Amino acid sequence: xxxxxxxxxxxxxxxxxxxxxxxxxxxxxxxxxxxxxxxxxxxxxxxxxxxxxxxxxxxxxxxxxxxxxxxxxxxxxxxxxxxxxxxxxxxxxxxxxxxxxxxxxxxxxxxxxxxxxxxxxxxxxxxxxxxxxxxxxxxxxxxxxxxxxxxxxxxxxxxxxxxxxxxxxxxxxxxxxxxxxxxxxxxxxxxxxxxxxxxxxxxxxxxxxxxxxxxxxxxxxxxxxx
Numbered sequence: 001x002x003x004x005x006x007x008x009x010x011x012x013x014x015x016x017x018x019x020x021x022x023x024x025x026x027x028x029x030x031x032x033x034x035x036x037x038x039x040x041x042x043x044x045x046x047x048x049x050x051x052x053x054x055x056x057x058x059x060x061x062x063x064x065x066x067x068x069x070x071x072x073x074x075x076x077x078x079x080x081x082x083x084x085x086x087x088x089x090x091x092x093x094x095x096x097x098x099x100x101x102x103x104x105x106x107x108x109x110x111x112x113x114x115x116x117x118x119x120x121x122x123x124x125x126x127x128x129x130x131x132x133x134x135x136x137x138x139x140x141x142x143x144x145x146x147x148x149x150x151x152x153x154x155x156x157x158x159x160x161x162x163x164x165x166x167x168x169x170x171x172x173x174x175x176x177x178x179x180x181x182x183x184x185x186x187x188x189x190x191x192x193x194x195x196x197x198x199x200x201x202x203x204x205x206x207x208x209x210x211x212x213x214x215x216x217x218x219x220x221x222x223x224x225x226x
Contacts, residue, residue: 001064002162002195003029003052008061008071010047010218021047023218025061029195029211031162034186036209037199044218045199046167052197053086053165054078066162083111087156087194089166089185097141101132101151104140108159126154129191130184146177153185157192164189166198170205182208 010022022044029035037045050056051063054070057078063070066085073081082088087108096104102123109119127133130150140148149169156164166185170178182198186208189196198205206212214222 004064006062039215043215054081087161087164157188
């Protein structure tokens with residue numbers, strides 16, 4: 001099992017009190033599984049994604065990722081988990097807009113010391129799949145919005161991570177665009193490997209998932225397996 005979480009809790013200071021973001025979370029995610037978190041705003045979806053993606057330090061409960069206990073890891077350990085094993089959609093730093101497509105896609109591979117030849121081969125594979133090979137030397141700032149989103153997805157998967165985290169990836173898309181984009185990222189997951197966890201508030205997106213966690217007030221209320 002890639003992810004095993006038991007009794008995970010997350011609180012943050014709120015004035016003189018603590019605010020609960022996640023409460024008694026139990027879940028498992030298998031290798032290459034496609035998982036959806038669904039719930040309204042404030043349900044805890046983003047908080048859970050940030051915990052899964054080792055973006056936030058978690059102190060209460062158990063979180064085993066690929067056999068490693070994540071709870072209480074130092075920031076350096078969390079950063080190593082993110083760099084080595086995870087990809088992200090919707091968490092890109094602002095400076096990426098100044099890069100070309102080639103530079104954007106090479107950055108996560110260079111961090112893993114992937115050879116230049118292998119980097120080139122992976123770029124060809126992923127850009128062919130998403131249909132943007134001719135844009136390889138274009139600055140991201142010159143691309144259309146949907147093209148930047150496609151590159152964001154390609155960047156998340158190009159290093160062949162064990163887990164990709166996507167925070168509400170369709171939030172600025174109309175229904176037809178959202179369906180196409182979800183099809184793209186699930187195709188990338190199949191082609192490049194890795195489990196995919198995405199959040200959504202739209203029930204129509206759930207048909208792409210193999211497992212669905214319904215969330216409210218920081219809790220998982222129900223789990224469905226398709």
